[in-house]
Amino acid sequence: MPTLEVKNPATGELLKTLDADTVESMRIKYEKARSASLAWKERSLSERINVIKSFRSIAEKNLESAAQTLTSEVGKPIAQSRNEIKGTLTRLDFFLEATQKAVQTETVYPLEKGIKDNLTEQIEHEPLGVIANISAWNYPWFVGSNVYLPALLTGNAVLYKPSEYATLSGFLMAKFLHESGVPVDIFSVICGKGDIGAALLDLPIDGIFFTGSVATGRKIQEAAGKKFIKVQLELGGKDPAYITDNVDVKNAAEATADGAMYNTGQSCCSVERIYVHEKIYDAFVDAFVHTVKNFRKGDPAENETYVGALTRGKAQLDFLLRQIEDAVKKGAVVLTGAKQIPSDAGYFLEPTVVVNVDHTMDLMREESFGPVIGIMKVKDDAEAIEKMNDTDFGLTASVYCNDTVRAKKILSHVNAGSAYINCCDRVSPRLPWSGRGLSGVGLTLSTYGIETFTRPKAWHIKS
Numbered sequence: 001m002p003t004l005e006v007k008n009p010a011t012g013e014l015l016k017t018l019d020a021d022t023v024e025s026m027r028i029k030y031e032k033a034r035s036a037s038l039a040w041k042e043r044s045l046s047e048r049i050n051v052i053k054s055f056r057s058i059a060e061k062n063l064e065s066a067a068q069t070l071t072s073e074v075g076k077p078i079a080q081s082r083n084e085i086k087g088t089l090t091r092l093d094f095f096l097e098a099t100q101k102a103v104q105t106e107t108v109y110p111l112e113k114g115i116k117d118n119l120t121e122q123i124e125h126e127p128l129g130v131i132a133n134i135s136a137w138n139y140p141w142f143v144g145s146n147v148y149l150p151a152l153l154t155g156n157a158v159l160y161k162p163s164e165y166a167t168l169s170g171f172l173m174a175k176f177l178h179e180s181g182v183p184v185d186i187f188s189v190i191c192g193k194g195d196i197g198a199a200l201l202d203l204p205i206d207g208i209f210f211t212g213s214v215a216t217g218r219k220i221q222e223a224a225g226k227k228f229i230k231v232q233l234e235l236g237g238k239d240p241a242y243i244t245d246n247v248d249v250k251n252a253a254e255a256t257a258d259g260a261m262y263n264t265g266q267s268c269c270s271v272e273r274i275y276v277h278e279k280i281y282d283a284f285v286d287a288f289v290h291t292v293k294n295f296r297k298g299d300p301a302e303n304e305t306y307v308g309a310l311t312r313g314k315a316q317l318d319f320l321l322r323q324i325e326d327a328v329k330k331g332a333v334v335l336t337g338a339k340q341i342p343s344d345a346g347y348f349l350e351p352t353v354v355v356n357v358d359h360t361m362d363l364m365r366e367e368s369f370g371p372v373i374g375i376m377k378v379k380d381d382a383e384a385i386e387k388m389n390d391t392d393f394g395l396t397a398s399v400y401c402n403d404t405v406r407a408k409k410i411l412s413h414v415n416a417g418s419a420y421i422n423c424c425d426r427v428s429p430r431l432p433w434s435g436r437g438l439s440g441v442g443l444t445l446s447t448y449g450i451e452t453f454t455r456p457k458a459w460h461i462k463s
């Protein structure tokens with residue numbers, strides 16, 4: 001039997017050795033999901049809503065232990081783990097409210113009374129069937145539940161493959177779902193690394209919903225090319241922020257420092273590059289560095305810690321140090337950070353601020369996914385737009401400006417799925433979450449992100 005070792009990235013401690021799936025055990029889970037899906041689909045939406053309401057209560061009651069589990073396996077500061085699970089409950093409330101409206105059967109003909117041709121036309125939303133939800137480790141509660149909650153509510157069965165770095169949280173979510181009344185075969189955890197994720201795609205599933213890196217997204221796209229099923233890929237970002245000359249400099253610096261370093265910079269929508277209008281550049285950089293130096297770093301289990309461990313350990317640390325080294329070689333200057341925080345076993349990087357950067361540097365082009373930021377001076381809005389668009393990614397972009405009309409005009413020229421004015425690193429359940437370019441295809445959240453787990457059936461009824 002293959003196994004999966006789960007280690008605490010902050011301490012190196014072995015937390016658990018889990019039995020991992022095999023191709024055969026996965027096939028059995030798939031077959032059980034397929035046969036159970038018929039009865040789940042037949043249940044009324046209100047029954048499924050009640051089950052998910054019960055999941056909400058169970059998750060809320062166990063919030064503290066779930067947050068501790070999350071921190072222990074991904075090294076996320078404990079206060080941020082609590083925030084993530086609380087935030088998941090808020091998203092869940094949206095799904096509970098919005099699902100009925102998003103997928104109710106719509107009569108599109110006749111729309112007016114008095115038409116007497118004995119014809120009725122309706123659009124009905126049927127579940128996709130059995131879907132694969134392959135997930136990332138950085139926000140396992142958020143990115144997992146963005147998929148499995150609306151998928152379950154709309155009547156699908158889910159094979160949920162948590163990241164190998166967040167599998168304990170994945171099993172905990174499954175436990176809460178099963179206790180709340182989701183049939184065991186309707187939500188199964190697939191335990192393992194990338195090879196098991198790849199093998200999952202060989203099963204005759206009805207949809208693939210993936211969150212993770214561009215490199216894996218490409219492999220999934222290729223594997224899925226042989227099938228004719230829905231594929232959604234939520235991938236990385238290199239999200240820009242532009243600070244105009246019309247801002248409260250201290251507020252903008254504090255907000256974007258948070259946007260860059262929260263979750264130890266390991267967010268798909270972290271601020272990854274900052275452009276600052278030349279008129280306020282020096283003041284902004286001073287305030288930014290001051291904010292970053294004051295972040296509490298270290299043990300993720302402590303309530304006050306703000307920057308925690310690098311979840312993927314040495315490989316991730318080496319990648320970030322290489323990006324910084326490449327920038328410095330090309331003329332960049334490190335204002336703070338770029339050093340490993342001493343630790344017996346875990347891997348931690350001091351939050352790092354780099355200036356004198358340009359777009360020849362990897363730091364300004366590749367996703368960093370860590371506590372590292374490059375800040376660059378621009379002369380005007382036109383240059384900021386050009387720089388913001390000089391990327392293969394397109395997840396989010398933010399502009400800080402007291403003149404909302406100016407900010408909106410700038411962002412209307414920026415190619416990104418989400419546009420933020422005077423805020424950043426933010427996700428709302430009411431709005432669609434989608435990327436452009438290398439940031440992916442498809443969407444989650446909003447009513448569109450509920451409907452996406454269904455396919456329309458067109459009814460032509462003659463009486």
Ligand code: NAD
Nearest residue numbers: 135136137162163193194197198212213216234235236268
């Ligand atoms: P990853 O691609 O390494 O792994 C993601 C998942 O894919 C894991 O469960 C992994 O086991 C599985 N996997 C690996 N190889 C596979 C294969 N060949 N076939 C099928 N599955 C396979 O990504 P990660 O390190 O877990 O996540 C970090 C990335 O996720 C970052 O790039 C981040 O920006 C992105 N992300 C995007 C969003 C978004 O909403 N756009 C949200 C969170 C994270």
